[in-house]
Amino acid sequence: MEFRLIDRLQALTAQARDDVRLGIGDDAALLAVPAGQELAVAIDTLVEGVHFPRGTAPADIGWKALAVNLSDLAAMGATPAWALLALTLPAQPADAQQDLVDGLAEGFSQLARMHRVALVGGDTTRGPFALSVAVHGFVPPGQALRRDGARAGDLVFVTGTLGDAAAGLQRLASAADSDEEKRRAGLRARLNRPEPRVAAGLALRGRASACIDVSDGLLADLAHVCTASGVGAEVDAALLPLSSALLGCCDAAEACDFALSGGDDYELCFAVPPARAGEVQADLARLGCGATRIGRIVEGTGVRVRGIDGQWLMPTRTGWDHFPDETARP
Structure with missing residues (x-):
């Protein structure tokens, strides 16, 4: 059964690349990193x-399993190339399992084709349903985007809109009229099929x-940048980019909370020096995702949020925590 599943995945996700010397079918893949490129690797x-x-x-699920990893490459400024998939x-x-594998491969391959990602290996096993995807991409030496370069005076931007996915998840099972259901469908699409901002x-x-990339929540992820860079940040809640679907499903305060700490936005x-802000916004607008200035980098530590009324907010949470305090050892 395991080898039939692997064969099925290989058939449904085939993607030809000259740098794949040997793909699925042996003990390991043989891959050629182009001359003059560094290899960026991520796994989720x-x-x-x-x-x-x-x-x-x-x-x-297949789409999202690849998308969240491509989002990590996007955050590094890397061009995607290869992927590994471990499927539990x-x-x-057997019929239900084949339908599941076919569906996973369909979504995975749809996104893989968009970014010329070749599935070059992986593993299958039995257990609680889970997927691990590792991706590999290329970036010229010294040109990778990193978390540790922000400096006081830089402006803080985000692509797209924030909060949609978290709102879609929160309202997944509640009743709604037809108009609100249409809005929720848009929110759920952001949850289930995030678009990795590779071009951006x-x-x-x-x-x-x-x-x-904003995966665990804006406040949590921006705080990672601040910690790595040894700076602080100030975010203006009035500038947060919010979709009409989000604003149509909840009030302004709730929408702000989803945008600040909901997560799953990808x-x-x-951060951009002020002198480059205009050209960056113009280029990302041409790419279709846009870029919204939401704050600035400052001296100090941590992330502060100025509310719509101009007062500093005290958010009750900053984002998703995989290991919350209640599971920690005493």
Whole structure:
């Protein structure tokens, strides 16, 4: 069964690349890193009931498993190339298992084709439903976007809009009229099929002083940039980019909370020296994702948020925590 699954995945995700010397079918893949390029590598695991709700369409899961990893490459300014997939499947009848694998491969391959990503190996096993994807990409030496380059005076930007995915998850099971259901469908699409900002990451090379993708929540992820760079940040809640779908489903305060700490956005948050801000905004607008200035880098530590009324907020949470305090040892 394991080898039939691997064969099925290989057939459904085939992607020809000259730098893949040997792909699926041996003990390891043989890959050629282009001359003059560094290799960027990232890995993420998605677990049913934690990273995607039970009942999510397999094609959406396959898409998201790759998307969250491509988002990490985007945050590094790397061009995607290869992927590995480790798939843990629950015990189920053969027909149901094949339908699940076919759906996963469909979503995975749809996104892989968009970015010319070749699946070059992986593993399958039985257990609680989970997927681990490792991705590899290329970046010229010294040009990778990093978290540790932000400096006081830089402006803070984000691509796209924030809060949609978290709101879509929160309202997944509640009743709604037809108009609100249409808005929620848009929010759920952001949850299930995030768009990795690969082109934006490439455009930011040599321009952004620091960059990170927003996966755990804006406040949490921007705080990582601040810690790595030894600076602080101030965010203006009135400037947060919020979609009409989000504002149509909740009030302004709730929308702000989703945007600040909801997570699962997979947008890029980055710092840019003021002199380069205009050209960056113009280029990202041409790419279709846009870039919104939401604050600035300051001396100090941590992230502060100025509310719409001009007063400093005290957010009750900053983002997703995989290991909350209640599970920690005393």
